Amino acid sequence: MKSCCCKCNKPATFTLNVLLSSYGIRPRRQKTSQVVPLCSACLRGLFDMPVPQIVHPLLQAVNRAYTALTDGTKSLDTTETK
Numbered sequence: 001m002k003s004c005c006c007k008c009n010k011p012a013t014f015t016l017n018v019l020l021s022s023y024g025i026r027p028r029r030q031k032t033s034q035v036v037p038l039c040s041a042c043l044r045g046l047f048d049m050p051v052p053q054i055v056h057p058l059l060q061a062v063n064r065a066y067t068a069l070t071d072g073t074k075s076l077d078t079t080e081t082k
């Protein structure tokens, strides 16, 4: 079953999750959050949204990952995953 965007209910084209790791504590503990399905439009909308300052570096990193994944194109917008 294909997930729908958590914001607008269109078919999701990406999922976003967060890996939280302990730092400077051994053994390292890591936990991945649940994935959040998003369509391309809502994902791009994230980058323009006013967010708490603490989230900015994380969002910039996501933006770079998004750009790398899509190679700056919008080709994934219409790609149907099987």
Ligand SMILES: [Zn+2]
Pocket: 005, 006, 007, 008, 009, 010, 038, 039, 040, 041, 042, 043
């Ligand atoms: Zn959406």
